[in-house]
Amino acid sequence: MKVVLFGPPGVGKGSQARFLSDREGAVHISTGVLLRRAIRSGTELGQKAQSYVESGKLVPGVLVRALAEDAIRATNFKGFVLDGYPRTIEQAEWLDEFLQEEGTQLDTVLSLEVPADVIIDRLSKRRVDKETGENYHLDFKPPPADIPADRIIQRKDDMPDAILHRLEIYDKETHPVQDWYRQRGMLQEIDGRGSFEEVYGRIVNAIPTSRSAS
Numbered sequence: 001m002k003v004v005l006f007g008p009p010g011v012g013k014g015s016q017a018r019f020l021s022d023r024e025g026a027v028h029i030s031t032g033v034l035l036r037r038a039i040r041s042g043t044e045l046g047q048k049a050q051s052y053v054e055s056g057k058l059v060p061g062v063l064v065r066a067l068a069e070d071a072i073r074a075t076n077f078k079g080f081v082l083d084g085y086p087r088t089i090e091q092a093e094w095l096d097e098f099l100q101e102e103g104t105q106l107d108t109v110l111s112l113e114v115p116a117d118v119i120i121d122r123l124s125k126r127r128v129d130k131e132t133g134e135n136y137h138l139d140f141k142p143p144p145a146d147i148p149a150d151r152i153i154q155r156k157d158d159m160p161d162a163i164l165h166r167l168e169i170y171d172k173e174t175h176p177v178q179d180w181y182r183q184r185g186m187l188q189e190i191d192g193r194g195s196f197e198e199v200y201g202r203i204v205n206a207i208p209t210s211r212s213a214s
């Protein structure tokens with residue numbers, strides 16, 4: 001399968017993409033994860049991207065393009081779930097050209113849809129174990145009692161002002177990508193409300209099985 005999982009921050013696309021790739025044997029490609037890894041390793045790209053990632057701004061497209069294309073190429077185009085790329089129309093055009101040049105195309109683009117108030121609730125109640133990176137949610141997946149309280153932190157970009165800023169960037173820069181795919185008949189909107197399993201079931205049902213094997 002060659003799929004893009006699309007949606008605003010906090011919609012749950014990262015967890016769904018990871019689960020989907022484990023179950024279906026496709027490679028999960030998250031440009032956010034790749035960028036954070038490059039920053040931790042101190043590569044030239046990581047140094048250039050750091051201030052953007054930490055302030056919740058979009059990293060200049062040329063930096064992300066190479067990262068995404070290398071990761072896709074490394075799958076031999078057998079199967080991938082893209083998470084966080086493309087995020088602008090320019091990136092969608094690059095991805096389209098890149099796949100065409102390689103003689104392949106996306107099966108589908110799945111857009112997870114959740115009302116803004118639910119997103120704000122999810123992000124503001126997200127907590128992270130700073131040692132393992134594991135995500136928790138104060139209501140649905142509370143941090144286990146045996147983890148010391150000072151290890152459980154709230155990400156700076158999950159504070160109320162930062163959440164609003166990220167959602168604004170999403171509306172302005174990333175939301176138009178939906179229309180770009182819709183006009184090309186590639187977009188499917190998926191209801192992102194409900195339990196993880198319910199949403200996962202909708203995602204799997206929306207992936208064209210006849211093409212998912214190629």
Ligand code: AMP
Pocket residue numbers: 009030031032033035052053054056057058059060061064083084085086087088091
């Ligand atoms: P994410 O983990 O997907 O929320 O991404 C974290 C951060 O990485 C974003 O806030 C951006 O700063 C950067 N980033 C990830 N993917 C992209 C992309 N496709 N284009 C530009 N910046 C990106």
